[in-house]
Amino acid sequence: MSNISVVSTKPYEGQKPGTSGLRKKVKVFTQQNYTENFVQCILDANGAALNGSLLVVGGDGRYYCKEAAELIIRMCAANGVAKLLVGQNGILSTPAVSSLIRNHKALGGIVLTASHNPGGPENDFGIKFNCENGGPAPDAVTNNIYQLSTAIKEYKIVNGLEIDISKIGTNTYDINGKPFVVDVIDSVANYVAHMKEIFDFEKLRDFVSGKTSGKPLKMRIDSLNGVTGSYVREIFLNALGAAENCVVHTIPLPDFGGLHPDPNLTYAKDLVETVAQGDYDIGAAFDGDGDRNMIIGHRAFFVTPSDSLAVIANNLECIPYFKKNGIQGFARSMPTASAVDLVGKKLGKEVFEVPTGWKYFGNLMDAGRLCLCGEESFGTGSNHIREKDGIWAVLAWLSVMQHTGKGIEDILKDHWAIYGRNYFTRYDYEECELDPCNEMIATMEKNITDPSFIGKSYTSGGKTYKVKVADNFSYTDPVDKSLATKQGLRIVFEDGSRIVIRLSGTGSSGATVRLYIDSYEKDNVLGLASEMLKPLIDIALEISQLPKFTGRNAPTVIT
Template structure:
């Protein structure tokens, strides 16, 4: 086989996000993924890579890929997914790079990749026919060894070492008439994984899953597991009064937990998983080494950490996800099975005969720890110039000596908030000492309320601005206050946040693209702006 050198030139916009390229190959099966797998094979073979491990048909969820990297001691992985820094004709293709620990590449690595894109003048490929990646087994491709593996097998084996599948199956079997579940794959990569977990391992009927066939265009939908884009789940759960529903995103690292009349925010979800950790064999055996949350999300997990005497951290990365140290990625299906394990354990402990589901676990948690009323407003594809002006205004306020102590009054409720502190969040990793700067603008108020703004994805296709608002209510406030509508609990703070940032003026938007809230007992239409 001959090696061909192809001239090229640097071009703009190629700075990687938090992931990128090496020896384990897979992705969400979206636009151009099969073709790119073949390109990677040609480049890898021509450039001295010794072995590629490829998910069958080029399919691997992000958590499954992280597990494969760790299990087989690979040097890293190329994940083909539009979840980060999307390109392609319809923002439907992207590349992430994970390093040898299975986690996303740190900025020190992505900056080096970015530097190479500025000076590249050619690249090598091997001239050979495509590799058959729909058939399991080993082959060679020039000097390169290629292993095509089952995309699901190793990940399922990992989950079976973590959770009490026997307890979950026993609970679901004994309550098959009054506790049904529904998982929506949103035509993303997790469909085959969900079928293996829910249908084969737990023995549930086919009706327990929907949209579990991966599709290059996600069935024409949007694979974000939130109340706007996962309407296909919400509508069926509400219509059929299903106690437990869940969804995952296109590449499998995020999740949504939703039962009839009750939605769980990621911040509440991770706090509840931490509180119930001893019900999960993995944590009962090995304990919890520490807890962490992303800076923008609510501090619900902090309260659990303090109560249990655990170390906890505030870190910069976020995207509606949950995970643990079983891999070095967020893991959507891990969180879904964790909730089923917790529900099964709660019902095993319950002596009154009352069936516990999502609502009961949420109410019990709020009664014990209080509730962080929390909402995230996503403004997608807004003008980059306006988004930058918003950030510039916030940074000016942060620097202003007169901002601290300033009073803002809600035009809707008349409630007044006093600014206590404002800062731009920077993070220093306690392990490798790497520094992540400008992770978001934060304003705190004297009553403990907090608002965070984050800008991402600036470029020719626009930007995304996310605004997070949080107000804490202590458990002593009583059930009525703790179970209030999230919109009621946050309306005054949202008014003030919009006034401080001039968001509507800068972005030219009256409403966000998506609103994510924590809510109990509301109709779905009360929670979403589409």
């Protein structure tokens, strides 16, 4: 029998979850009682429902993940949880956690990830809570967790509870006369079975192996040494019959092998250069915890996340899951270019514009009003779970390629010929000083919400844009009527072009400024994005005074 210890503690400042959990440097999380405080607040936020409950625990394998998982097990044992499903070695992708929560009707899950942020002892760690629907905790829950963190006085733990989470199997303990079960599970099996229910793996295997065309599909699937490695090997090599050289960086490493686990043109440079120089049909990369994706075609033809969402929306009939379950509405985050809106309009489906953060899609899915959604930060997903899902997105693209018999670039060109093109880019200015950034946002908001701003014209590069709408985006949830305010400054021009600027909630230190530029063209769809968007970028820098406030002459990352 193991006994429960009650340990005195004091609050730490700043344990406020951001867009998707609490993210800080490893050195912050490893301070005395820091992780314990936050985990106790997650558990306390669940109230009486925690007693006798089932929770899922796992993470992206980054530095401190295994130690944190073992700590969480000991704390769950002390707080009345009856059973845990824990990924082997503490590893589960974020989509896999969501799938497991839903499949096992769990109370929720504790996910150990800082997503696309760098890993290692000098870099980032994160913890977030996913609710019983499998999605990130909504604002009401994260606000409660934060309030609890400001007043915490003690946490509960079972000291001396030893468990080897490297071995798959069921472990049962007696905690003060009550059974406590820890199931260490295969990290991959449940998720792979779920994908086989969604997609036609037989058709995809024939397509990938070249059985139908006589030529195997040439792929380069890059896990960037993040959590997706094992999933990629099981799905693309074992289930779909791809050759070993089609997958790279498939061993999850605590520091991601020095790679930056953010699947974009800057950080997935090796993938982009390799596909640009080779005869590849498709290239793809995923972030640290497996929920984000980047898709590129032959010669590294880049698919923007907003175009990716729109193309999948326009071809859902080729995926068995949607044939069986029907097609409800579509949604995108507010900064994401509005390409999917045009597909929704043509198909007669609702299209929702929500704040940044996957949790805003969950209510719409649970209400049966949404089946496909995405955000410009390389996230795409459907109502099969309540998280974005990188591997799902690649399987969706392979399904579209198989169905149309065309390559990625031709699929995009055909799409633009029907719908027109939303040219889109995002400038990220990372780890800026926070106070000047807050001043920049406050100054810009004051300027653009002045009534005289509407109707103003701005000219650059021979193009003139006239302001139609300007505001700080707010969102009323159509299901529960909850209100989210101050979600990003946006300027919408009369031709539909947009400038959006916001401070990101996913960094671990300082401020990350994100500037989004979106310009729609009905006919001129084959231009170079950087040239087409330059006039509007120059206007955005002028209106925001971003170089002045940040001291930066160029962004850290352009996507």
